[in-house]
Amino acid sequence: MKYSYIKPRKKTPFTPDVQLIVTFFSMTLIMLFSTYAFLLFKNYTFDQDRQELINNKIDLQESIDKMDQKIAYIKQQKSLAEKVFTQNIVLKDSMANLFDLVPQRITLSRAELLNNGLILYGITPSKDVYNFMLLAPLRSIFQKTYTSFYPQENGWLRFVSTNYINEDENEELESEN
Amino acid sequence: MKINISRHQIYILLLSVFLFLFVLIFSFSLLIPEGKNYRIKRVELKKAQQEHDKYKNFHDETLDTLKNLQSKNRTIITAFDRPFSPKRFEKQYKSHFSSLRITKINRVADEEGFSVYEVNTTSHIASPTNFYDFLDALNKGDWIIGVNFPIKFIRDSEMIRSSFTMKVYENNRNKKSSASGSSAK
Numbered sequence: 001m002k003y004s005y006i007k008p009r010k011k012t013p014f015t016p017d018v019q020l021i022v023t024f025f026s027m028t029l030i031m032l033f034s035t036y037a038f039l040l041f042k043n044y045t046f047d048q049d050r051q052e053l054i055n056n057k058i059d060l061q062e063s064i065d066k067m068d069q070k071i072a073y074i075k076q077q078k079s080l081a082e083k084v085f086t087q088n089i090v091l092k093d094s095m096a097n098l099f100d101l102v103p104q105r106i107t108l109s110r111a112e113l114l115n116n117g118l119i120l121y122g123i124t125p126s127k128d129v130y131n132f133m134l135l136a137p138l139r140s141i142f143q144k145t146y147t148s149f150y151p152q153e154n155g156w157l158r159f160v161s162t163n164y165i166n167e168d169e170n171e172e173l174e175s176e177n
Numbered sequence: 178m179k180i181n182i183s184r185h186q187i188y189i190l191l192l193s194v195f196l197f198l199f200v201l202i203f204s205f206s207l208l209i210p211e212g213k214n215y216r217i218k219r220v221e222l223k224k225a226q227q228e229h230d231k232y233k234n235f236h237d238e239t240l241d242t243l244k245n246l247q248s249k250n251r252t253i254i255t256a257f258d259r260p261f262s263p264k265r266f267e268k269q270y271k272s273h274f275s276s277l278r279i280t281k282i283n284r285v286a287d288e289e290g291f292s293v294y295e296v297n298t299t300s301h302i303a304s305p306t307n308f309y310d311f312l313d314a315l316n317k318g319d320w321i322i323g324v325n326f327p328i329k330f331i332r333d334s335e336m337i338r339s340s341f342t343m344k345v346y347e348n349n350r351n352k353k354s355s356a357s358g359s360s361a362k
Binding site: 013015017018021022025028029032035036039040042043046047049050053054056057060061063064067068070071074075076077078080081084085087088089091092095096099108109110111112113114115 | 185186188189192193196199200204207208211212214215218219221222225228229232233236239242243247250253254256257288289290291305308309315316321322323324327328329330331332344348
């Protein structure tokens with residue numbers, strides 16, 4: 001049995017006002033949460049990237065240190081090699097100069113090149129030839145020069161010439177260089 | 178004057194106040210500190226990136242220097258790496274002598290961190306010029322060798338018999354130091 005001709009209006013808690021408010025706050029909250037999530041994610045990636053950069057930096061530093069060691073070692077090798085090469089060239093020049101000193105009339109039978117001196121064995125026609133042509137240039141190079149003569153059957157003289165550089169002066173010269 | 182507020186409006190007001198408070202609390206307690214953190218971390222990352230770039234540039238420069246040195250001194254580096262072989266030496270330098278013999282190889286005290294071997298050599302040469310050529314050739318050879326005193330030249334009929342010692346320099350293998358490897362990253 002009906003008491004009214006109209007249907008009753010359905011009552012709901014979600015009135016348009018509530019819907020508006022809920023919509024507004026939902027959108028606000030979504031924006032807030034998404035911003036927060038974005039910040040969390042970015043902070044995480046920043047941390048990761050920073051850690052990666054720090055690790056890379058450590059690797060680079062190690063690599064630089066190793067390369068520096070290699071560079072220093074190559075420089076050491078180069079310096080020693082150049083020193084040895086120079087010594088060889090100096091030795092060659094000294095020997096060439098030494099053999100140029102010996103005049104045609106004197107014949108050498110033996111030569112010993114020492115670290116601080118020179119010993120020559122040979123034959124000379126006379127003492128004068130030796131003194132003028134070999135002893136004089138030897139004296140200009142060496143501080144101590146001793147010569148012994150031994151007569152031969154043909155009238156020529158065998159000689160042994162021992163020449164030394166003064167060690168102290170030699171060291172001084174080396175230190176100056 | 179009577180204010181007539183329905184229960185429904187009170188609910189709406191309470192809901193609004195509650196949500197507004199939630200937004201405020203959330204913003205000030207979490208969002209804003211996290212935002213500040215974001216700014217700080219971004220600056221830190223930028224600094225770390227700049228520092229990393231600086232290291233990278235320096236690394237590249239050092240690598241260039243190393244490569245350059247290695248290519249310029251390739252001969253010297255390989256010469257230090259190569260172990261001395263008397264047979265190969267005799268074969269290489271035989272042309273400068275009428276006869277050449279390596280007699281003894283002794284290890285002597287290290288020099289400047291490098292191993293040093295002393296080699297006794299006896300040879301026959303036609304003239305001192307051969308010996309000069311040999312000294313020139315030594316500097317272009319496969320090893321780092323210095324001719325050492327005493328050097329003896331003795332006349333032997335038409336030839337000159339020479340005897341001398343040489344110092345051969347090599348990398349010190351105990352130190353495991355080698356400059357030939359590349360360290361490109």
